[in-house]
Amino acid sequence: MKKSIILLAMMAASGSVLALGPKVHYADLNVREVVKTDDVGVTAVDEFKVDGITIELTREDKVKAKNWNLSRSDWAKYKYIMEYTPRGAWSPDLDPPIALGIEAETRAEQEKYAKLANQLEWERRQKELGFQSVGIDMLVHISPGLFDKEVDEGLSQWLPDKRKVLRSVFISRVDCDFKCQDFLFSTVANKGADTHVVIYTDQSHDYVYSLYARSGWKYSALQEKGVEIKVDPEKMAEISKTVNQSPPFYVQQKSLDSSENIIRVMRR
Incomplete structure (x- = not known):
């Protein structure tokens, strides 16, 4: 997959068109x-x-x-x-x-x-x-x-399986190119065992599933990791404004204190 991305990037940078062999049959x-x-x-x-x-x-x-x-x-x-x-x-x-x-x-x-x-x-x-x-x-x-x-302090009282960390990933359909998709996949794949991941999108659940499917990922991989998908454009707009960032980015929380949040943004 990475080789394909590099090839596409080289083509875009050079402005040339490479002959990639016979036309794909549909x-x-x-x-x-x-x-x-x-x-x-x-x-x-x-x-x-x-x-x-x-x-x-x-x-x-x-x-x-x-x-x-x-x-x-x-x-x-x-x-x-x-x-x-x-x-x-x-x-x-x-x-x-x-x-x-x-x-x-x-x-x-x-x-x-x-x-x-x-x-x-x-x-x-x-x-x-x-x-x-x-x-x-x-x-x-x-x-x-x-x-x-008495419940445990922190986020674990609200997270599945008493996980301690919440990682919220924000993905927009408008400009989610190959680089954006890599950001999404790595953010989900590299989470810790005690981290719960929620993917927010302004599209449908299908859109996120299709991103994984087109890249050869199985839908079951998301299920196994306990990844949650939420369609909430208003929440995306609210968080984007709060952190002053546009998707794709993620916010990682370990406590209810927002000052301890970790924000990661895709390098453009």
Whole structure:
């Protein structure tokens, strides 16, 4: 990845255009239904043609498509993307709407899948928070006074897994180029074990996922690190004004005393 960035930088600096070999092939992702009629005249659409490849949907595929709120033709396209294009090797753990959105060919398609992905993410969070609330209620019922104990001073009382450090990374879509992406990746990858990372963006969760996906990172890597993503343009504007910096930058906190904050800004 770094070699590619250096090459692009050299090209930009020199103003020259290098011959990089044959033009990259882009798969034709138009989906065509294959309609079949049996001996008694019953028609069914269980097969689709994508880029000349026949994609057959099993009963399990149809159930998965329904549960992901995707059409059968969407699921056929998703199967094609993950099995026959580099995306399947680059990002094998992508959720179907995100894979479809990244490989979408029009703005309308991107918006369609982004809306679906955000809706699913919202529903997931609501269900998990609802269950967590019930779990806390049960703990209080079983062990009255459990949460009346003195809490630790500092940030750990608000951070997951009692972590002691909060690192807030601020990324804007407006100018997040390769250098910005490297700043994001290194900031997340080089965090300490006791550090909780929150990525703030003025775009969608999909935007951050797509940055990682395009660079060969797996979505599961973010999950494993417990990285949280928040879409909050107002918070970004407020913090940018407070620290007098524009994204990308991060603020690291070890206590509630703002004078102890550490601020790191990407070198431009």
